[in-house]
Amino acid sequence: MSTTDDVQDRIEEVSNATGSGPHLVTLAVPPEQPIDAALERIEEEHARTEYIDADETSERVTEALERVRRIVSDYEETPENGLVVYAGIVDAETIDYVFDDLPSPVAGERYERSNEFETEPLDVTTDESTYGLLVVEHGKAILGRFSDGDVEQIESLRSDDTEDNPTSGELGDREQTHREFFERVAERAMVEFLGEAADEQRRSNANPGQSDIDPVDGLFVGGSSVTASEFLDGDYLDHRLRNRIVTDAFAVGDASRDGLEQLADKARDHLEDARREDVREHLDEFLGELETGDEAVSGREAVEEALEYEGVATTLASGTLSAEELRDYERRTVAQGGEFVVVPNDIDGGDELRDGLGALLRFPID
Template sequence: MAEISSKELYEFKRTINELSDKKGRGTELVSVYIPPDRQVSDVVKHMREELSQSANIKSKQTKKNVQSAIEVIMQRLKLFPKPPEKGLVLFVGMIPKGGPGTEKMENYVFEPPEPIKTYTYHCNSEFFLEPLQEMLGDKEIYGLAVIDRKEATVAVLKGKRIDIVKTLTSGVPGKHKAGGQSQRRFDRLIDLAAHEFKKRIGETINEAFLAIPEMEGVIIGGPGHTKEEFVKGDYLHHEIKNKVITTVDTSYTGEFGIREVIEKSMDVLAEIDVMREKKLVQKFLTELVSDEGLASYGEAEVRKNLEMGAVEVLLLSEDINSRRDKFECPSCGFIDAKTFKNTKTESEENCPQCGEKMNLIESKDVIDDFVEMAEEVGSEVEIISTETEEGMQLLKAFGGVGAVLRYRV
């Protein structure tokens, strides 16, 4: 996803998840996708047509709800002389909160992270989210292979995910100890077997990588010179050969070799999220183990450092499943805040000063709470996925909260 921060990506994912949970009682939830080059007046005209056609809906309640949603859309469109740079999406409808009669009109209007290509009007019992979900798909795809005379592994790197395509073994025999003609004949057989193995590797790579025309590039790794011989030889389809970015030396083959190729290609793949996240967490870990390191972890300590303005980069796991609840004592006015797992449905706290039961006055996602604190003091925020080993380590070992500091506290 081009030019979108980890914080924006997290918020976008969360919005889609929230919208996917919304269900209408009938086909009454309206979704509208407006491309940036679409005239707002044309959209309003279309909404009037849909409003007129909705009079034919048999169910009185569904008809009323659809018409109300369309009217809300037309009202919201008055705020936009033209669509934003990447277009506009609107999700509007009556969402039931319980039994019949509990429906409440909800509307979501925002600019998506990528340009909308096609104008869409959709009315159903669920919001139409497929175009937004496609924007979350991995955009940067690289082909990887690690090769030696005995074994080869072919893989595809999609964003942060490594998909092993196939592992091949050669059956190329080792060196022959005899001399003379027997030695030369055996060497020719070895060379022929190695050539046939490279052909098999090439066929596997060509078949797998040509099926992914959007592949950004190809990186070939492996111990020894086999990888260079393979790249220089006539084994790869010309389209794939033109996408070869570099070759890298590795100590391993197999899946370990593929991971080593990624590690040694950090500069080449620096823009991929997986590498960026790895570097961020690795910097945090390096600072943490250093005697003069500038790092802290854990919710309480990082909150304290944020309040002091000491945090340069705040690292938050996207899988933190907690909320920050704020309480106020009705008797003495004491205010306190605590973090709870989202699995706990209700928060009850007694005032530590007078013992009175406190009132819940605010509840928000703990990531939102941290982001607000960071923005107040100008700290950079990075939302880290759990799709990498480092991201999982941040979540499991450090509670999903870490920080690189500006100065020692």
């Protein structure tokens, strides 16, 4: 087992390594991925590289992939929290770094080839939540989800009664058509975002061969401002999905892939604003308690002592700390039921965290 200092040093070395071309290889294997699948991916990349005209770059890529393949082949199964391997030629020497004892799970599969190693798989601050996306307009809708920035389109829906001119026909008939389509969209959202349907036959038809769908952590709805609001105000969604709606409907182009991407962009901005506001509130509470009370401490030594006494309610850590330090303090804080907050470098008041650390306490520690 690597020591904390050793892991920290290796992360810093990975961050500083630079190649003379795009031949440094990063492989991230999440814990749920079989090690054989990761090895197969490397074999495919190796075979693909052999078809490239022989030049210095392809030769260096091949050498890096062979080093990664040898490393991965030594594992009979994927480590508990996944595996991250780096290999390539730096300063005329083939180097590698292996992280197989990470304190938190690798977020997802990743293969990168660049003149720098990709250190994001080692970052503990990634949001692992999954959010549902629903863009709805009269007669058309599209469903998707995103997690850690990746947008997945699930399905597009279209009303069977959609006409070339949606305003034609009797008003009552049009309204009935809209209501029926909204009900269909809501049922589909329940299938995709809650893993349930009105009956097993519909579930079977909607999701062939898929029996389990994890609920989303939140739901973002978009469309034209009028239509999306009409859908939400009409109370079509299951109450459990309504409780997961993160904010008011966003205005986006239409129910297409572009509209889904627009909604995801607005959702990311909203989540980032909310995250910074949450950090701001924690930091303000910390600064107020630090000035007037005795249930806040600042500095590495004081935070370490509070963690030893299991008296930490919230640890605040500066984003300037290394990824390994952040992981370590997050693990120890969460283990005692506390909350861990990373304070961005550009937030006013963050410099009050001596040594980049502070804590709100459950009780005073003498």
